[in-house]
Amino acid sequence: MSVRNLEALFQPTSVAVIGASDRKGSVGSLVLRNLKLGGFKGPLWPVNRQHATIDGGPAWTDVASLPQAPDLAVICTPPGTVPELIAALGRKGTRAAIVLTAGLKQPSLQGGPSLEQAMLEAARPYLLRILGPNCIGALVPGVSLNASFAPGNAQPGRVAFVTQSGALATAMLDWANSCNIGFSHFISLGDSADVDFGDVLDYLASDAQTRAILMYAESFKSARKFMSAARAAARNKPVIVVKAGRAPDGAKAAASHTGALAGSDAVVDAAIRRSGMLRVDTLESLFDAAETLSHARPWRGDRLAILTNGGGAGVLAADALQLGGGRLARLSEQTMGALDQCLPATWSHGNPIDIIGDAPVDRYRDALRVLLAAPEVDAVLFMHAPTAIVPAAEIASACLTLIGESARPVLTCWLGGSAVAAARAACTAGGIACYNTPERAVAAWLQLVDYARNQEALQQLPAAALEGFLPDTLAASSLHERALQGGREWLDGACAHALLRAYGIPVVETVQVGDVEQAVAAAAQISYPVALKIVSPQIIHKSDVGGVALALASAEEVRAAAVKMREQVARLLPQAVVLGFTVQAMAERPGAHELIVGIATDAVFGPVILLGEGGIAVELHKSHAVALPPLNANLASDMITRSGLAPLLAGYRGRPPADQKSLVDTLLKVSQMACDLPWLAELDINPLLVDERGVLAVDARVRLRPVAPGEGSRLAIRPYPSALEERIEVAGHDLLVRPIRPEDGWRLMDFYAKASPADMRLRFFMARREVPHSELARYSQIDYDREMTFVALATMDSGDQIMAGEVRAACDPDNVRAEFAIQVASHWQGKGLGRQLLDKLIRYLRERGTAEVVGQCLVENLGMAALARQCGFQVSIEPSRDTMALHLQLR
Missing domain, CATH: 3.30.470.20 (ATP-grasp fold, B domain)
Structure with a gap:
């Protein structure tokens, strides 16, 4: 499962609280209170077997007696009751539940499956989604939902926070409220028996109210689903992760050097980087990164200029940048000359640009204007320490227009307390990233650098x-x-x-032998000098037991080394079975x-x-x-x-x-x-x-x-499916049809560049002369687990392969619906290539179990409409009258 029925979890129109109570301090009492105080506008139905009224209103004795199926049920009852409650909710028609209860890992019966497994089995027939168990719940301020026992509510905002730790969730909520940080969603996953990071990322990736996604993770599961969801989400909006457990304890037992070095934390780093997300080390950094990325301008590069009125602050920032692996911009002669024109002779004449503590407003503004126009500067860190000469608020007022209009990232750092409070407030109101220390500002910039590099990896054309x-x-x-x-x-x-x-x-050159004399003969055959190594299933690291001898120059040296190896192995590892030796050329x-x-x-x-x-x-x-x-x-x-x-x-x-x-x-x-x-x-x-x-x-x-028989691929990212390659004949020409590869980005660029304006308009529903680099990367670096693009390649006389056509489909996370598009090069149109490509795509989608295929075309695209009808699609004009809807039911 993935996003199915998650709208009932995060946007319910009615909620039942099972285990609601009047007992002060109980979870059922806190959940009901939070739902009411949060302002939830739909019906609230308390369920309690022993009380007819709860909190001054009516209560229901069980799920069956509820007036209708609640969209969402919040379960606060003991572990043993949960599986049957889930089954009852499913029968009633509920499609989402939050299980706050802990302790479901215990067996449901002596020797039977766990209560958690029984709960999942009860939910499966009804596609009922479960958040938890062992979580604090979910808060969605935009719909006034506080379905949790958190000590307070969340303020509305544009950032989603997803955590596996309930204790951390409550602390984070309290801290965020004290800092006036709001959320679009605040989700506690708990044990993630059903809804996990992958599901939530898929849901939030397409949520219009969420500008950035923050995650606190302790572990991951379902790696392929997680990687698919993470890569899709990271293409749409910043996704920032704090991952606990950095110590590589799991590597200690590894038998190989690779296993020891590739500790679990290094692998998590690799997964986060490959998906285009950003990893940070602390919760404070998590929100700093969200602040930076949410307001970031288009990425230009990593060369940073530091503008400051205090030399010490500039040095601290430069030190932090260098220690973090960042890069100071090297100012050109032209930029230095322009700064000389607007700064006193005592300015630092380098980067950091120290404009001296007595700087008036004009000096700030003029220096900033020069740096924002300098081609060798990719971004600016604007720093100010309060002085008695000019109030910080006046400097902010004068410079914020320049910063706001800049095409380059500008980060601000206002050092101090009340003297710079108004300037900070003005930056925040203007959507400009703001920090209170040089080190924190530089750390935020380095996060932006890392994030940009990870995003670039998603947009490469290899x-x-x-x-x-x-x-x-x-x-x-x-x-x-x-x-x-x-x-x-x-x-x-x-x-x-x-x-x-x-x-x-x-x-x-390597020869394996069984005894000493064979080793001598093999060495003579290879030619001296040679290396001799022991062979034993019990000896992995041969050097540890003296099982390696190098640069042996004669038969006598080989013979002596082999005898010595046997003696050492017998003494140091007597249980080892020696099968012989390998003799290698040096x-x-x-x-x-x-x-x-x-x-x-x-x-x-x-x-x-x-x-x-x-x-x-x-x-x-x-x-x-x-x-x-x-x-x-x-x-x-x-x-x-x-x-x-x-x-x-x-x-x-x-x-x-x-x-x-x-x-x-x-x-x-x-x-x-x-x-x-x-x-x-x-x-x-x-x-x-x-x-x-x-x-x-x-x-x-x-x-x-x-x-194991039938075992699927272990790779977190589905590799290129070479089994889908085939050759077809079109108008007497032999073409290769295969899934697209990342390195096809250049072929795709050429394919679109040579298409006629009319073909490009029919394909993209608008006139366009070229397809941006980032879009080409997105089209060629597909996730084979959720998407498929087949390209038809024709071989030219030169031996080069060019694209004759493409057909692509993107499936939703639940594999219910696939949206398709197709384009054939002008030279190959009218020869049956489009029909063969679309037939291949339909066969592929049917085999993977997709339920339906949909598409759109402009009303004047009669060729596409005719092709769709030939392949069994229903074609209908949409209400806008500009487009036609194409629909094919597969199952």
Whole structure:
């Protein structure tokens, strides 16, 4: 489920309080009081088996006796009563309930399912949605709903707050009221047995009254639903998250280096970043970020100018910016000259721009005007410390018009108390972000920088990724089958290297042998020097038991090293079964960087990719990055940047730059492994040597996992569905029809650019010369779990593929309705391509269980109307008389 019936939860027209009471301090009494004091305008029906009246009004003995089905029921009764109450509400016709009761994890009967599971089973036949259990309720000030036992009401506002912690919810509500912060929704999820973060994000994403969404999270579930909802919501409005539990305790038990480094908090970071949301560390930062993002101007870049009348305040801001990884704008000669014209000779002559403490109003205004016109300045932090010369309110009055008209972000910082209160109030009233300390203002700016980068990731048009690369999946499956038959959890070294070769990753020459003399013979075959490594299912980290010998230059050295290894293993790990040795050619790559690339499995988000510094002390390095697959070239490049490796790989002190493209390709191949191989639990490629000649995998560890029959994909983001590719014939031409890929953004740009003005008007219902970059990214980077776009590609004589047509559909979160659109290039119109594309889309939607397909076209688009009728659609003219409605029932 997703948004179905959530309107009954958050916009009810009637409410029943089950367990309502006159007993002072009881939950039932507090809920009824809050509903009344909140001003709820619909019928309120208290339910209590023992009392005919509650709070001076009539009460009902049970659900069946209510005058009609309430939209929403709030349940305040003991745990054992909840499942039957939910069943009774479902029979009555109620479609939403808030279960405040805790303790539903206990069994309903001895050895039976939990009360929570029984509650969900009771709700399922009626599609009754449940908030909770173990929550404080929900407040929606816009409809005067306070269905909670919170100690007070919420003020109306444009920010939604969603939390898993009831205690935090009450504290947050009290704090927000004291700061005059209002909410569109204030939602306590509790145990999230039914309604969870994904559902609420889907609902709030399309809520016109919500300008930003704030979340306090302790854990996530249903990763794919959450990621789909989060990415959709983050495209519409700012979504800001505080996630508790940053300590990586769960990583301590990991068997591989990758598993240890990719701790759960790092994975949450990766998920939030990939979805376009923003993560902050504190509740105070949560509201600062909401303030900043809600009033932000279009993003230009990260170069900040600091304008201040106090040198100390400017230095504090500059320090905070540098320590936070931000960037001061470097003022050009032209900007410096313009500032010289309006500032005294004693100004700071640099950024921060200190205009001196005696600055009159005109000095502020003139300096601000110069900075807002400077092309090298992307944003301005405007700071003022009170003086006796000019009241802060006058400075604010003079500068707010400039700030309000600016196309660039401007943040203000008014230091002090009562002397700057009027200036702060004026900024707030003018919709301008305002902070009371330099550090807090800079922190808010850095949040804006992070948010912009996350949003940019949603709008990238990546280059083509590994065109023509086809992994040898049969060879990979064969390795897995042999390991299963042998009862092994880990692939041996030779098989691990064979798996990498199957995915096109270069590896050193490796031979596995069973005894010492075979090792000597293999070394002679490979050529000296060689590396010798022990092979044992019980030994994962070979160096820990002396199981690695390097640069062996002769048969005698190989023989001696092998004997010594057996002796050390017998002494240090007597239970280990030694199966033999691997003999490898020594990788002669002096000066190469040692990296680690790997895959780990997160309990919630499934497979994740890791990149960082490698070698023996890999877990001591702090330079690493984690990302969710599937990756594209841009995401892989971003991993290199975030890992901190980019400066090393760029070359320094005569060391040539490394071949970063080969590293990007390796990350893409590892990502493909994560998508293709459900039985791959952990992978370490360590070290992966990277230099100007490319990459070379020296060692690899691969852990397997059992895969249950019918088990679905573990990936939090559905990968490219290659099974949907097919070839079709149109007018004697062979075309490839496949799902769109992110890297098709450039083809899509060309497709729209070459379309006639008439075709563009029929497609978009308005004349447009081009489609914005952000829209192209949205059209090409689709969520395959909720959307589908099929493109038809024709191969030109040059070998390039161009788009001949596209058909797309976006499904609602409940998969009830899909809205479609189609366009065919002028050259391909009238040849049957549109019919084949639309037929393929309908087949796909029918197979995924979508109930109906709808669309719209202009009344003059007779070709579209005829095509829709051919495919079984009902076509009718809409009341506006400008458009026709297209509708096809699938189930």
